[in-house]
Amino acid sequence: MPPNIIAYDVRRAPDDVAAICPGGCTAASVPSVAPGVKGSGSVGVSETGSFQVIAFVDTNGTGQWAAGETGVALPLILVQATVTENDSSSPVSSMYYVRSRDSNGNWVGSKVASGNILPCDLTVENVVNCPADLKAKVNLVGGGDGTRGTTLVYAGWTQNLSPLMYTETASYQNNHSDKIVYASNIPAGRTDGGNPPKPVAIFLPGDPAPNSYQLPLLDQSQKFPNGDPLPEPGQGGNTSLSGSLMTYDTTPALGRTVIVECVDYPAAAFIAYHPAGVQPNGFVFEDENQLTNIAFTLYFNDYLVLWTSATGAPDPIYGTPPPNGSLAERTYAVALQQLWTLSASYNIDATGNGTGSGTVAVNTAAATAYQPLLPAANLGVVLVPPRALDVMAENARQ
Secondary structure, eight states: OOOOOOEEEEEEEEEEEGGGTOOOOOOOOOEEEEGGGGEEEEEOOOEEEEEEEEEEETTSSSSSSOOOEEEEEEEEEEEEEEEEEEBBBSOOEEEEEEEEEOSOOOOOEEEEEEEEEEOEEEEEEEGGHHHHHHHEEEEEEEETTTTTTEEEHHHHHEEEEEEEEEEEEEEGGGEEEEEEBBBBBBOOBBBOOOOOOOOOOEEETTOOOOOOSSSSOOOOOOOOOOOOOOSSSSTTTTTTOOOOOOEEOOOSSSSEEEEEEEEEOEEEEEEEEEEEEEETEEEEEEEEEEEEEEEEEEEEEEEEEEOOOOOSSSSTTTOOOTTOOOEEEEEEEEEEEEEEEEEEEEEETTTTTTEEEEEEEOOGOEEEEEEEEEGGGGTOOOOOOOGGGGGGEEEOOO
């Protein structure tokens, strides 16, 4: 190698234990490094442990840093992430029907929901009521004794509404219908006429056709459990997650193990009579066009994503340097992909009673674990707006 050019060298930390490398760590088991243009370089990520990446002026032309050669070093910790258990399940695999009444006992709407009527959340007593419980264990092995760097790795589930199968349709008498769509041109200013009035996202007869978004879309709640609004997704860190909880397992033999879990309980609700229009105090209904059926089928792709961050949360001023900043909070890798589905159909009689059935399936045999992890972009994972619930509307034009 000609002398006096910019070269790169990588050295492993002397306190990395041999067990963090599958074949045992040696001085030679370091990431590959390749020089680029104008003095730049790239470092591979195929090793595990603690390293110093050295850029230096190679005065002796050996290609390896030697004492006395001028250079700078970048500390680098590469953490190996491995899914060790996928405990995802459907604790309640059935669905149910609810008839809604007003204060006078009149039937005003119907809902088909997944799970059961009991509360569903991540508490021990309520997770058993959930139709979908996404849960996995990930073992993290870093440098030193295997734990160095692992506290800066965060994990969570993000959920995409899949284009594989999607039906949320209410059928009414006389060939009328109401379908859930995701659109960019939802008519503004419509309410249900209640006290207080609530906004309603709906296309009515005479409205322009919905300008629909293509699936997949990020499927994420709009609020925290306490009712506070969630931040806009796509800001890095945990802003694109599905209410995930990350806890630490008992200390494994090597490294650190995290348990990552989230739950979901989708539902579809429709009004009892097809809306013909709107007026200041609410909708104009067609009494002769009564709700007769709800068909509800959804497919979801849930992705267990990992990223590095000082806190796991987004950096309010993106670009703040470590130790207080973002590290790589907008670079996500996928460890596990889990498909789950629900499907139901209920027929509804003249009094609003519903008969039918539905199922929820979380099939771990259909899951895919990625080893090594894959960049989220390679799998088409959607982590940015629009959020499905922000652009969801009823299409009752027919």
